[in-house]
Amino acid sequence: MTVLSLPPLDLDGGVGPHDDDSPLRSVSTAVAVLDCFAEEAELGATRVAARLGIAKSTACRMLAALATGGLLERTGSGRYRLGLRLFEYGQLAVDRLMLRDVALPAMGELRELLRETIQLGVVVGTDVLYVERTEAASMNVRFRSEHRRNPAHSSSTGRVLAAGDPALAAAILERGFVRYTPFTVVDPQRYRQILATTREQGYATSREEFEPGWSSVAAPITMMRGGRPHPVAALSVVAPTSRVLGPRKPAVVQGIRRAAARVSADLERARS
Amino acid sequence: MTVLSLPPLDLDGGVGPHDDDSPLRSVSTAVAVLDCFAEEAELGATRVAARLGIAKSTACRMLAALATGGLLERTGSGRYRLGLRLFEYGQLAVDRLMLRDVALPAMGELRELLRETIQLGVVVGTDVLYVERTEAASMNVRFRSEHRRNPAHSSSTGRVLAAGDPALAAAILERGFVRYTPFTVVDPQRYRQILATTREQGYATSREEFEPGWSSVAAPITMMRGGRPHPVAALSVVAPTSRVLGPRKPAVVQGIRRAAARVSADLERARS
DNA sequence: GCCGTCGTTCCGTAAACCGGAACGCGCTGT
């Protein structure tokens, strides 16, 4: 259920000293303190100290320092939670990809065309991170918005990106497959076949492989690199299975491929 | 032009030692390093060291530690930029306000009703921070998306929030007014009058007071606290002046007031 | 009203960090 999962995640749990290779122990533990808040919304000094195996006083000082820096905020009862300054930094990080701004108009039009939820995803490690999401108005059922990060192997976005990036595909195969639903593809051979099909067709699907009842279709956003188009992100539409993989599938596929192609062209044009 | 501005912002610029009252010097400087990236997208160790008045080696270690923590990322040329992990943390921080999820459906419907850009803003210090924004499809002119944070005094969102929060109003008056356009209200007496009118009407406007050509209308999202409704956020619609303060103004006002009232009710209902 | 828990503070010790200088690399301008 945790959202941040991929990187080190050195929750030794025990009392053993961190075998961190990097200097700046204080900063490393400060980051570890931040990581604690990925799983729990509100934490106090005692819980943080127990979770990281550090002294309570140390945890208290860390929390206070992060709070004066704005990365954490104090809740009424003396505990702490993630601060809104992190939101600002995060928006800056995404804005500087010079991707969201270019993709937003196409995403809005695709949303109106299909009347479904549209996502803009990039790869971080072997996960897919959705940096923007726009929803059609008045949907009876809404996609669970806490899914900001998926393993790449089970998402359509991850497949279009891996199909055009052998290094990513190798990393995904290396990391292995996790079964989330009965439909999740976990056979490496079958996965390779899916990537081949994706390369042929120019789009990818995921049929209830991550969240039961929900499927998605994705198309790659590419940039020319060394004369060849290289995928840098993907647009995807996520909805109840019957609405994207049923009779509407041709329209969905055409819509998302056109939108992704348009974003790719705009991106190329923006590289002045 | 800086986005993060409100808190300490101890860019002494010079070489003077930080007169930081807080312990955990390493963590404080680490946060200061992060702050450097609020103004510039890509920085190297030398620039960071010069900006903070610290040794180059120190800056290099800070950057490396923050990068291994994922808060920064390395660019090809050895420099650094804000990392996408900050985006994840920021999304978590906002999601835990238990506000965005509740507001999203109403924002989508209001967007379709008015075919304009809808914003969800909260207060941080004496600034307004927009934690969600959704745009209508195929607009000929788009609001500049880098505005994630405004001074509260010149925005309609800040006015509806200050109108219901005397402490915030006092803080805004205390901080003083900055003139951004010829229309910016900078007279404290006039500002107090605006707040009174806002209290009467239940909505606020800003006519090109921050960005020339762009105006906005806002209505408060409230939560019952101690038997009285207390504003915790605001919905606003921002568009070229003629589209929100011209003949459409009654429709815009009615739409945003209804949407904000609905979010308030949903918020109350969600507090199980 | 008592006890348990939590966040905070104080203090001595020692470990960790700062700063300066040196190294290797890529780029530029001759």
Added chain:
DNA sequence: ACAGCGCGTTCCGGTTTACGGAACGACGGC
């Protein structure tokens, strides 16, 4: 092509700084 410059990185010693344990004050539950 070569040399000079600027950059990021590494190494090392001195000393500042943060860690850990224990004590304190406050809040809440039983």
